[in-house]
Amino acid sequence: MKLDPREELAQRLGLEHVPxxxxxxxxxxxxxxxxxxxxxxxxxxxxxYLADRLAKPVLIxxxxxxxxxxxxxxxxxxxxxxxxxxxxxxxxxxxxxLYEWNxxxxxxxxxxxxxxEAGVEEWTALEEDIxxxxxLLTRPLLEAIRATDPVVLLIDEVDRVELExxxxxxxxxxxxxxxIPELGTMRAHQIPMVFLTSNNTRELSEALKRRCLYLxxxxxTVERERDIILQRVPGISRALAxxxxxxxxxxxxxxxxxxxxxxETLDWARTLVVLGREEIGNEDAVSTLxxxxxxxxxxxxxTKELRAGPRTVA
Amino acid sequence: xLNLLTDFVGxxxxxxxxxxxxxxxxxxxxxxxxxxxxxxxxxxxLAATLVKDGDHLPAFYxxxxxxxxxxxxxxxxxxxxEAGDEDQSIEGGAGAEGRGARGxxxxxxxxxxxxxxxxIYRALRDGNRADLxxxxxxxxxxxxxxxxxxxVGGTYYLYRTLRSLDLETLERRxxxxxxxxxxxxxERLARDEAHARVEALKREIExxxxxxxxxxxxxxxxxxxxxxxxxxxxxxxxxxxxxxxxLERALRPLSRKLAVRLARRRRRxxxxxxxxxxxxxxxxxxxxxxxxxxFKPPRPAKPEIVVIAxxxxxxxxxxxxxxxxxxxxSSQFSKVRSFVFIDGLDEVTELxxxxxxPADAVARINAEADVVAFDGHSDYGRALxxxxxxxxxxxxxxxxxxxxxxxxxxxxQAHAEVxxxxxxxxxxxxxxxxxxxxxxxxxxxxxxxxxxxxDRVVECRTLRQLEAFVGGLx
Numbered sequence: 001m002k003l004d005p006r007e008e009l010a011q012r013l014g015l016e017h018v019p020x021x022x023x024x025x026x027x028x029x030x031x032x033x034x035x036x037x038x039x040x041x042x043x044x045x046x047x048x049y050l051a052d053r054l055a056k057p058v059l060i061x062x063x064x065x066x067x068x069x070x071x072x073x074x075x076x077x078x079x080x081x082x083x084x085x086x087x088x089x090x091x092x093x094x095x096x097x098l099y100e101w102n103x104x105x106x107x108x109x110x111x112x113x114x115x116x117e118a119g120v121e122e123w124t125a126l127e128e129d130i131x132x133x134x135x136l137l138t139r140p141l142l143e144a145i146r147a148t149d150p151v152v153l154l155i156d157e158v159d160r161v162e163l164e165x166x167x168x169x170x171x172x173x174x175x176x177x178x179x180i181p182e183l184g185t186m187r188a189h190q191i192p193m194v195f196l197t198s199n200n201t202r203e204l205s206e207a208l209k210r211r212c213l214y215l216x217x218x219x220x221t222v223e224r225e226r227d228i229i230l231q232r233v234p235g236i237s238r239a240l241a242x243x244x245x246x247x248x249x250x251x252x253x254x255x256x257x258x259x260x261x262x263x264e265t266l267d268w269a270r271t272l273v274v275l276g277r278e279e280i281g282n283e284d285a286v287s288t289l290x291x292x293x294x295x296x297x298x299x300x301x302x303t304k305e306l307r308a309g310p311r312t313v314a
Numbered sequence: 315x316l317n318l319l320t321d322f323v324g325x326x327x328x329x330x331x332x333x334x335x336x337x338x339x340x341x342x343x344x345x346x347x348x349x350x351x352x353x354x355x356x357x358x359x360l361a362a363t364l365v366k367d368g369d370h371l372p373a374f375y376x377x378x379x380x381x382x383x384x385x386x387x388x389x390x391x392x393x394x395x396e397a398g399d400e401d402q403s404i405e406g407g408a409g410a411e412g413r414g415a416r417g418x419x420x421x422x423x424x425x426x427x428x429x430x431x432x433x434i435y436r437a438l439r440d441g442n443r444a445d446l447x448x449x450x451x452x453x454x455x456x457x458x459x460x461x462x463x464x465x466v467g468g469t470y471y472l473y474r475t476l477r478s479l480d481l482e483t484l485e486r487r488x489x490x491x492x493x494x495x496x497x498x499x500x501e502r503l504a505r506d507e508a509h510a511r512v513e514a515l516k517r518e519i520e521x522x523x524x525x526x527x528x529x530x531x532x533x534x535x536x537x538x539x540x541x542x543x544x545x546x547x548x549x550x551x552x553x554x555x556x557x558x559x560x561l562e563r564a565l566r567p568l569s570r571k572l573a574v575r576l577a578r579r580r581r582r583x584x585x586x587x588x589x590x591x592x593x594x595x596x597x598x599x600x601x602x603x604x605x606x607x608x609f610k611p612p613r614p615a616k617p618e619i620v621v622i623a624x625x626x627x628x629x630x631x632x633x634x635x636x637x638x639x640x641x642x643x644s645s646q647f648s649k650v651r652s653f654v655f656i657d658g659l660d661e662v663t664e665l666x667x668x669x670x671x672p673a674d675a676v677a678r679i680n681a682e683a684d685v686v687a688f689d690g691h692s693d694y695g696r697a698l699x700x701x702x703x704x705x706x707x708x709x710x711x712x713x714x715x716x717x718x719x720x721x722x723x724x725x726x727q728a729h730a731e732v733x734x735x736x737x738x739x740x741x742x743x744x745x746x747x748x749x750x751x752x753x754x755x756x757x758x759x760x761x762x763x764x765x766x767x768x769d770r771v772v773e774c775r776t777l778r779q780l781e782a783f784v785g786g787l788x
Binding site: 004005025026042043046047049050053054056058059061062103104107200201202203206209210212213214215216218222243246247249250253257280281282285305306 | 332334336337340343344347348349354355358359361362363365366367368371498499502503506507510567570571574599600601603605671
């Protein structure tokens with residue numbers, strides 16, 4: 001008899017009943033993310049729904065500033081779950097990501113027991129004692145596993161850790177459990193939603209990719225970017241939002257070192273609103289370009305392009 | 315559905331996208347929990363479960379369109395078409411109209427040529443998806459001249475349709491109409507908008523052609539003829555213009571990734587000796603017990619790289635890619651010197667100095683390097699002689715020399731003995747040959763005469779091979 005993926009996982013984790021799904025359909029995801037101020041598109045909504053329904057982690061890739069991290073935060077909001085975040089960096093290790101024994105507390109415990117005449121049996125008891133949960137410092141991954149309330153686990157910029165460290169994540173991603181040699185295996189009490197983000201500065205291992213659903217978030221279409229601006233920037237007119245989205249698209253079409261991201265677009269929109277503009281003229285566009293572009297050479301190139309007369313269409 | 319999915323996975327694998335068994339299972343599971351009548355949902359679910367690399371998505375979309383075409387095999391229609399035209403959910407009432415207009419594949423419709431152009435213009439001007447679909451269908455019926463049973467991938471039909479449509483004029487008309495009131499910026503925006511709309515029309519036309527081809531010849535046959543290698547597997551020597559552009563685009567992220575990877579490996583590879591001072595300091599927090607050993611950072615020596623590249627016609631693009639890649643990771647080497655030659659040799663190292671983007675420097679090589687001494691046909695012997703005379707003093711036991719070229723010497727003298735001395739002075743000598751190994755030593759290729767003095771002669775035809783080799787240098 002074929003089991004539903006969530007039921008199967010619940011059985012493996014030894015849960016009494018199957019944790020309920022957070023979302024009913026992709027449309028439901030879309031609507032509730034919108035309520036949490038995140039405008040999803042068709043792919044984002046479908047993959048989030050699938051992740052929930054199949055109980056699988058999602059690996060999100062795409063250029064910087066397109067809303068990868070924001071998606072995890074919005075999902076946590078929409079699902080009414082707690083967000084646990086693990087920021088990855090080079091040199092991240094087990095003791096920062098998973099768990100660590102509290103050395104100092106263990107030492108104190110040992111020293112406190114030393115005054116007695118300690119026999120072999122007492123030492124055995126002590127050994128069991130100092131490797132108890134009381135002396136365990138939980139780090140984000142273990143915390144997500146041990147949580148009893150609904151949580152969303154965000155593993156941010158996973159491409160920053162070394163290839164070998166990635167292996168730390170594999171057990172939790174596929175089995176939702178953490179093995180601690182001294183304590184045994186800790187299984188999740190519920191099924192957390194897991195998001196990993198990557199800026200694609202290196203190839204992730206096959207093993208990691210295989211365990212995840214893959215979502216590529218690129219730059220939005222003009223229409224979606226306009227809607228994002230309308231949603232996130234209060235007091236902006238529709239015409240201005242539309243114009244901003246179109247300027248940004250043109251900029252992304254130019255060969256720049258770093259194309260403007262959605263978050264930079266939003267900053268620009270806010271600036272224009274503060275300046276009280278209803279419409280962007282040539283001069284506005286050029287004088288505020290430094291908000292969108294972060295390299296001097298890019299700014300120069302874009303200024304030249306925006307001011308240039310009509311190019312013959314190739 | 316399962317059979318269809320299996321065939322589809324087979325096609326993806328044939329196109330070079332690695333799909334593992336467990337991903338296949340995930341896709342099948344995903345199909346069980348979603349609404350199969352929603353084509354867009356099916357597409358993104360399959361993409362999420364089967365494709366794990368953004369660069370592979372375009373190949374996936376092409377394959378998806380062919381396999382899950384609205385008008386392909388009956389099995390698909392049963393599964394996907396039950397709820398009517400599956401595109402309705404995303405595009406409103408577009409389906410019904412579009413379907414009527416697609417008509418009998420290939421038959422001329424009742425619209426006159428002028429009416430058709432008007433229809434296309436209106437569709438583009440208003441940005442109306444339904445009209446755009448109808449227009450694309452009409453255009454293909456009228457101009458593509460599709461012949462049943464011809465084993466082509468559709469590029470030819472696309473070309474014929476586009477040629478008849480004269481989209482450049484249309485684009486200009488759209489631009490002018492939209493920008494008559496505005497300033498420079500308005501005009502620029504109008505131009506980009508017009509361009510985007512015309513591109514959308516092109517894509518739509520391509521889609522219609524694919525759809526009709528699938529109907530004619532079946533999904534698998536068509537998939538075979540449109541299958542293209544992924545960018546990193548393209549043969550650099552024989553890439554056409556479009557593929558070359560793909561390669562250029564792929565190179566930049568590739569070199570960035572390589573640089574990051576190498577820098578990390580350098581920092582993390584070996585631990586140095588125990589750093590006593592640091593360790594003792596750390597042990598204070600554990601009552602003087604050194605629980606946590608600290609190590610000094612490693613200081614491995616960086617190699618010097620000398621690149622000697624043939625930049626004559628046939629292998630020029632390969633040389634440029636390699637120079638780009640080597641200089642992109644030049645921080646991993648203590649020094650990089652580059653020489654280019656055809657029948658004369660010139661140093662181009664200074665072109666790369668103080669330039670942010672190696673691509674700019676590579677572009678300048680053509681204009682500024684002095685590489686032709688006589689007739690502009692590669693002469694490896696002469697180039698090596700010149701190199702040896704002028705620059706061999708600079709080679710040390712830390713220099714790694716890379717020679718790039720197909721060793722097609724136009725029947726000039728080989729002067730292989732020079733290479734022997736270069737090898738003697740340097741730490742290592744590698745020859746990267748962009749030709750397939752089976753062509754070596756045929757015709758005027760004399761790689762065999764040089765090979766004995768090289769540590770290794772490497773076949774390097776694709777970006778993947780190139781990256782693997784350059785990554786192994788440090």
